[in-house]
Amino acid sequence: MTNIHAIILAAGKGTRMNSSKPKVLQTLADNTLLGHVLKQAKLISQKIHVVYGFGGAQVQQTINDNHINWVEQKQQLGTGHAVQQATPHIEDNSISLILYGDVPLIQRATLEQLISACKTSGIALLSVILENPTGYGRIIRDNNIIQAIVEQKDASAEQLKVCEVNTGIMAVRTTLLKKYLNSLDTNNAQGELYLTDIIASAVNDGKTISSVITTDEFEVAGVNDKTQLAELERIYQQQKAAKYMQLGLSLKDPSRFDCRGELSFGQDCEIDFNTLIEGVVTLGNNTTIAPNCCIKNSKIGDNVTILANSVIEDAVIGNGASIGPFARIRPQANIGENAKIGNFVEVKKSTIGKGSKVSHLSYVGDSTVGKGVNIGAGVITCNYDGVNKHQTIIGDGAFIGSDSQLVAPISIGKNATIGAGSTITSSAPEGQLTLSRSKQRLFPSWKRPVKQ
Structure with missing residues (x-):
């Protein structure tokens, strides 16, 4: 059995929340955003690593879970850099499942599909098709085979027409993850280490990238402000109501x-x-x-x-x-x-x-x-x-x-x-x-x- 290590990125400040609390501590249905992600991660992972930054003491005190390995990201140098902080704590013969502390509606069944795909190819990413993909990294394919993920600011006019976008959630064999993280550079519009760049590195290395495409855009929706938080609250409640009615309520x-x-x-x-x-x-x-x-x-x-x-x-x-x-x-x-x-x-x-x-x-x-x-x-x-x-x-x-x-x-x-x-x-x-x-x-x- 391959151990699953969940890496949850939770270092963001969430400036647009206009709150003294870190973004991952905002609440949806009386649970923190991070709490929702942790609930799903615990169902399928043997070990959980949470990468924290802004308000780290407050995050740890609120979650108060001794089974979590808390990893500090002292400088905000991108998603690739955030994952790098956790990898020294992860054994090589495992699968790393990368999640986000502000994506609260992710479901266990989807993550299990992603892990299954990773066991076959070594790298699997979760994508979604959006009518309006503005702001998201595009999944670039050739003959239906994933070649790269291109961020919005780095995309060409033709690439911007692509509606399949990256959710950021992926499962990677840890040996490959460590290898490709070490090859990242800051040659991009943001001057950061993009986690998504490991996809291009893997393709250049002859690896085939597996993918799972979710049909539920809200499952992979992140929360950046109170409007989006309220929208996901309604979606969550509608989903619960539908589930209960199907069970006879x-x-x-x-x-x-x-x-x-x-x-x-x-x-x-x-x-x-x-x-x-x-x-x-x-x-x-x-x-x-x-x-x-x-x-x-x-x-x-x-x-x-x-x-x-x-x-x-x-x-x-x-x-x-x-x-x-x-x-x-x-x-x-x-x-x-x-x-x-x-x-x-x-x-x-x-x-x-x-x-x-x-x-x-x-x-x-x-x-x-x-x-x-x-x-x-x-x-x-x-x-x-x-x-x-x-x-x-x-x-x-x-x-x-x-x-x-x-x-x-x-x-x-x-x-x-x-x-x-x-x-x-x-x-x-x-x-x-x-x-x-x-x-x-x-x-x-x-x-x-x-x-x-």
């Missing part, structure tokens, strides 16, 4: 669906427009998500209804539950089977038992709520004393009247009833009514103020 409007993580789902799930998925999200069977919801790192069960404008983060939602509209389920919340969390309800670090209801305008935090509990409108668990958080425990079948405050630490017994408008500071016994109110009074002489 119903999307009301695929153009307004964003997945910035990984989504798995059962049968007959439906997602309405403007839903954002982040992190790792799992949906069971027959679950529906209404418009304008945000779900992050959560497990959603079967037959769950998530109503409009709800936010769910790092939570578990049980089978048959109903969430929202305008609900916020915060981290470490576990909503039980057939429970209901209604409009403008916030649940944080709490367990809500089977069949329990928190229907309106309530806050439940640091609490354990039993089965069949009814929590009325405007109820809050007062879990914070200004320094520490405290627990509220509500037993099965309890009824908490509207506009009550449960001052933790406190326990509400099984089947207990809390009268509306109460501030409960001591534990309430099971099966009994507990309330705290001042006696209702009349003030006959009182008059409403009159505007002066």
Whole structure:
């Protein structure tokens, strides 16, 4: 088995991004551009070398991967020079796969084709045919055999008519790569060491250059500014939406669906427009998500209804539950089977038992709520004393009247009833009514103020 060494060129500053971050740290679908490339490289490579330059410390700190060999390019002397920095770290009996940290949508299948072609010929490059090839190096062929790559600034008028262009991505047997890199010179318009010049050297050496032509121009598109970044974000999201729909997910409007993580789902799930998925999200069977919801790192069960404008983060939602509209389920919340969390309800670090209801305008935090509990409108668990958080425990079948405050630490017994408008500071016994109110009074002489 031939080892594959990925060389990812990531030294560019990305001036047109107008950002303090290096270009490869700009994000697409909540992952850095470099992160997307690394994800594909790790699937097929035994070793990864990242050539960094501008903002190198920031790049390494953000990626934070000890399995990467970080190689510094102190001077920006061209792509050939960048690859030269990595080759001393690469064994001769391997294949070097050259990738770019600002080309985030490259796919594993394409790279595998490229490596396979390299095993046959020793050198294989990836090209694409563009309607408008301006700015790209042209693939020059003779009788369909690749002879050279000519950069835009060095191309003749006839060569500029060629629409097959170089993507920069190539696979080369490392012995050949080292040989041809050593023969590079700066005799070109930019005065740099062009990696593409190794193709002409290989042809002069009698080598046949293999090629893989991708039909997806966005797969090999680089990112140079925020406009291009936004364009690739949309392409990426469209591709994800198409994939999910092919697997059975119903999307009301695929153009307004964003997945910035990984989504798995059962049968007959439906997602309405403007839903954002982040992190790792799992949906069971027959679950529906209404418009304008945000779900992050959560497990959603079967037959769950998530109503409009709800936010769910790092939570578990049980089978048959109903969430929202305008609900916020915060981290470490576990909503039980057939429970209901209604409009403008916030649940944080709490367990809500089977069949329990928190229907309106309530806050439940640091609490354990039993089965069949009814929590009325405007109820809050007062879990914070200004320094520490405290627990509220509500037993099965309890009824908490509207506009009550449960001052933790406190326990509400099984089947207990809390009268509306109460501030409960001591534990309430099971099966009994507990309330705290001042006696209702009349003030006959009182008059409403009159505007002066």
